[in-house]
Amino acid sequence: MLSLSAQDLRALSKPLIVLAVVAVLSGAAVASSGRAVKKAQAQVRAEETALIEARNRVQQSGQEKRIIEQYVEPYKQLERAGIVGEEQRISWIDALRVANREVDLYGVEYDVGPQQPYAFMSEVSAGSLSVR
């Protein structure tokens, strides 16, 4: 078994310190450069994903155009009906007053509560759309 004397340790202390410093610096340098590689790989993956998305959008642009042509008018109708967009409580109440006056009712009591999420979201598959 190897036994080291104090003289041996004194003689070897300097090279061992150098070795330790070199090992630490080498490890740090390798780790740092390894992180740079991983970061660059992640950047490449992100750019590839963006490219795929951009290509898909170009490839699906014809379909997108057809969708817009098909759905823009129904969408605008929903907007006009007040189903899409900000709620119009004042208009509702005005309309109620007008209706009450025109049909000569005894009066209508109304109570409009605060907005709440639509109760049957799972039935309508709204996805990311906010339905209230």
Next chain:
Amino acid sequence: MARRLVLCASTSHLTTGVWTGRRLERVHKFEDNEPDQQAFANFLRAAHGVPAYLMADTVDEDYRFETLPHTSGKDRRDMIERKLKQLYRSTPFYGSSLQDREDSKRRDDRYLFAALTNPESLNPWLRILSASGLPIAGVFPVPMLSLSLIKKLELTQPNLLLVSKHEAGVRQTFVKAQRFRISRLTPVRAGGGTIESCAEEIRNTRMYLDALNVMHVDDVLTVVILDQDGTLDALRESVLRGRRNLRAVYVSPQDVVSKVGVGRPAMEASSDALHLFLLGQQKSPDFNLAPPALTSGFTRHLVSRGIYAGSVGLAVLALAWCGLNLFQTMGLKNDARDIADKTRKEQATYQAITRSFPPAPVSSDKLQLTVDVAGRIGSIARLPDIVFGVLSRALDKYPAMRLNAVKWQLGRVGAEANSPAPASGPLSQSATLQMELTTQPGDIKGALGSINSFVHELGKSDKVAAAKVARMPLNFASTGNLSGSTSNPHLEKPQVSQFEVEVVFKPGV
């Protein structure tokens, strides 16, 4: 090969040289006196940690061959150590070398043992060397270094006697079949008149070899005269005179320079230069006679150099790794830039295409989703018109009943009142009807019959899943109170009884 100090010590002087890896430089001779020893100490101080290789050139040396049983490993080491201590009790400078194995059935090992029998002769120089702190690689016998000359000088003769002149005298080394056999140093100074004495020594050696039966008397002995300073030229003729079993090969100073490689300035500085050169050339000379205590500093030196070499290797490896990573990173960044350029081109193409799109308030995805969701909401949304229709038809048949209020809702089937709707299940309409019935006083049974009949009428509709009385006009339960008066029924007024009916419609209605 690293820089090293090469030293040749004898009883009267010490020759030093600096081996630079290829050449022998600064060859200098120190006499065995106090000023020269001080000069030697100063010389060592300037060496700064360079390892020292010491060669012993002395008459106080012993070489002997021993045959020992074949062993290996620790057994061999222990056996040789015991043998060496037995042979050389008075000196720490000894060593051994396994030469070959005998042809006998036992196949015993044949060893060469060697020692410096008078260590005192080296002590003055070793003391100074040890005090300097320089790592001492070892103490090596001169004849062993001579063996490397056989190959360099392309000597193929079976029996060779290498004759060389040293500061300590003339050394003759007998080599048989390329293996060392005998060596002896004769402290005779070469020069005018010494040629004949050298020739006489060689002839004596020849007779000694014959006497030892190392050679047969008819065998031819080739005397190789290594002349470093041109003073042994006449020795060849003198040796061969009248000797038919001797041959001579003269190696001139020019041959030593050209075939061995020793520098002429070094050879001119000392006749030990040739062997100092050979000592410097050998990476790890054989036959180290130094005790471990003397070479411990050199061991530390080797370990230290190994650690430094390991550090350099580690640094180089790390640099290479980092370089590879850097190269890979640069390549990946270039790839990312190329892909980003392609993405920008695709985006520009897309932008150009979208200019032909009709104007839309939101993206196409959201546009489609919004319209689809609105359609789905519309398909499940209900107005209470069906409820009112069913209720109106039932009320037409029961004019005594009056509807006060309707609580209508659309929800999941099975949802209890005042509890959260279940997560799944079909949607259906339900209504709670708050009603009143005008009856004759005391006609409780008639009132109950009308109510039940009304509920039954509601339940007959194909749109209704279930209809029931939620609250009766009176509490007929056995657990409640029931009070009234039957004193004068004719004076009583018609009674108005209030009750509630719950109606659940079929899903999808």
